[in-house]
Amino acid sequence: MAFIVKKKIHGKDYFYLNETHRENGKVVSRYVAYLGKDKIEAEKKAKKIIDGRKKISQEKVESEEIIKLKSIDELANFCKEKGFVFKSSDIYGGLSGFWDFGPLGVELFNNIKRDWWNFFVNQREDMVGIEASIISHPKIWEASGHAANFSDVAVICKQCKKSAKIDKSEVGKAKCDNCGGEYQAQGEFNLMFKTKIGAFDSIEAYLRGETAQGMFSDFKIIQQTSRMPLPFGVAQIGRCFRNEIAPRDFLFRSREFHIGEFEFFINPEEKKCELLDERHLNVKIKFLDSKSQEKNENNLRDTAIGEILKDRRLEEWHAYWLAEQILWLNSIGLNEIKIREHKKSELSHYSSATFDLDYEYVFGSKEVAGIANRGQFDLANHEKYSKVSMQVFDEKYKNKLIPRVIEPTFGMERVFLAILTKAYNFDKKRDYVILKLPPKLAPIKAAVFPIIKKPEYEIIAEKIIEDLRQEWKVSYDKSGSIGRRYARNDEIGTPFCITIDDQTPKDNTVTVRWRDDGEQVRIKIKKLKEALRKAIYESKSILSYGKRVDTRKKNAD
Incomplete structure (x- = not known):
């Protein structure tokens, strides 16, 4: 306005x-x-x-021929209708803050997690992975500070009576998101889910609120068994649980979710990051610093990682991993990332510097990932509480020490939600949704259609399916008109539709249709798999691997 x-x-x-x-x-x-x-x-x-x-x-x-997403409810309904995500226990009315991934959703989610793991773990020599238990010794949460500090303030709006949660620093300042009214504090509320271990002499324990503590408590045995020299990282993707006061915005804020994060362990004396190069320093960002926020000036400024490093807003290792986070998000199509520096008043109990990586969801600009400088807080506390030394010997500096830690974190459902938000496009010309997912993340990479209902055509289709399924999830659809089959696959994000037509037996070619614009190309069957590899993993245009097909007649059908 x-x-x-x-x-x-x-x-x-x-x-x-x-x-x-x-x-x-x-x-x-x-x-x-x-x-x-x-x-x-x-x-x-x-x-x-x-x-x-x-x-x-x-x-x-x-x-414009494309209409973008209008509300988070629209996306939630679409996800339910197509089998991506739906309420858990829906036949009993569901449970607030709990969701189930359907057949397509689990494929997309697994592809996101797999791509994350390849980028941050498999392609590096300085990273190993673990999968820690969801329930751990209760003293872990005492040592980490979560038992005492992992809480929010529960509030209720005086006007519309909507419940919400706010940080302690926002008490008396925050206004209701719904109506702008004043909040009334209801008291602090610990977000940890409690449970009991054992039938008789039971002990009180917690479902983990973050994946980090498993990596900290296992640090020594991981370092010893993997023989990793400093600096190195430990990565994990896993389920976490937070008893949120007010779950909302579909998958964005729920009570059970997945975190993908790693702890990168560094000698406190090692200030220089040899991995930091021009590629990282030149990463362009839209940045909101803490001082501007304290003055209620919320205008983003265009800058680069190298510039905020010069301003001493973070140190070299912090800058390197922030750049790596942005590069991965860019690689999966999320280029609209904003960086927000935490104010001192909102820093977590373990962090000396934190940055949010925000994405513009349909309900506002919100955190999709974050990065914190945890220093030696966690390892030092676990050493204190467990009485087990967390010191390791660093060959480079010839000293024994407790490492400091940089922690990049991703909300994996939030990444999933951001990808769907960007991919969702209602095409007015085609009169249905086209889900423009990056091909490498698409649940189904290709669909194969024999358009002539004769055994010889179906045999060719089945052979192609058998070959492609050795590498990807591929569907086979021989029912309905070709236009309807295209539409079904456009709506679920299938990037390539392969048709076996009357020309196929004559010259061993098939037509391959690109989802986003409906253009088609004729490709030799023997070259099909390699062409798809290039299109899926290297972002090459499938249309460059054969002869273009005139689709005007087919579109008329």
């Missing part, structure tokens, strides 16, 4: 046009234009600018 602002400077009135928009979950104001010193003229100029912008906006909407 645009509005006129009057400022008095040296006793004179100056008029400006500002507008409000939502950023990082808050309504903020930004400058649009200077309107002059005369109030009447300023109002005329403002009306002209606003009317002009409305016209441009309307023309743009009318000219």
Whole structure:
């Protein structure tokens, strides 16, 4: 919404046009234009600018063939309808904050996790992985500080009575997201799920609230058995549980979820990161620093990792891993990442510096990942509580020490949600949703259609299926019109549709259709698998691997 602002400077009135928009979950104001010193003229100029912008906006909407996602409920309904995600225990009314991945959702989610693991673990020499238990000794959570500090303040809006949670630092400041009313504090609420171990002499334990502590408590045995020299990392993707006060926004804030994170262990004396190079320093970012937030100035500025390193907002290892996080998110199609520096008042009990990596979801700009400098906090505390030394010998520096830690973290469901948000496109021309998933993440990589119902064509299709299924999940569909089969696969994100037609037996070729624009190319069967590999893993255009097909007649069908 645009509005006129009057400022008095040296006793004179100056008029400006500002507008409000939502950023990082808050309504903020930004400058649009200077309107002059005369109030009447300023109002005329403002009306002209606003009317002009409305016209441009309307023309743009009318000219676009694609309609993007309008609400998180729209996405949730789509996911249920297509078998991506649905409420857990739905036949009993479901449970708030718990979700089940369906046949397509589990494939997409596994592909995301697999790509994460390949990028951060398999392709590196300085990273190993583990899978720790969900329930661990209760003293772990005492040592980590979670038993005492892992809490939020439960609040209720005085006006609309909506429940929510806020950080301790926001008490008396935060307003209701729903109506803007004042919150009334209900008290602190620990987010850890409690359980009992044993039938008779039971002990109280917790479902883990984060994956990190398993990596810290197992640090010594991991280092000894893997023979990893410092610096090195330990990675894990696993389920976590938080008894959220107000689960909301579909998968974004739930009570059971997956975290993908790693702890990177470094000698405290090692200040220089030899892995940091120009590729990392030149990573472009939209950045919101802590000082601006403290002044209630929430305008993002364009900068680069190298620039915020020069400003000493973080140190080299922190900068390196922040850049690596952004590079992975970019590699799966999420290029619209914003970086927000935590204010001192909102830092976790274990962190000396934290940055959020935010994505613009349909409900606002929210955290999809984060990175914290945990220092020696966790290992030192586990040494203190367990009475077991967490020191290791560093060959490079010839000293024994407790390493410091940089921790990059990803909410894996949040990554999943961001990918679906970006991929969701309603095509007005085709009159259905096209899910434009990156091919390497798509649940089904290809669908094979024999368009002539004769055994010889189906035999060819089955041979192609058998070959492709050695590498990917591929579907076989011989029912319905070819147009309907294309539509079914466009809606679930299948990037390539392969048709066996009347020309196939003559020259051993098939047509391959690219999901996003419906264009087709004819490819030799013997070259099909390699062409798909290039298109899936190297982002090569499938249309460059054969002769283009005139689709006008087929589209008319």
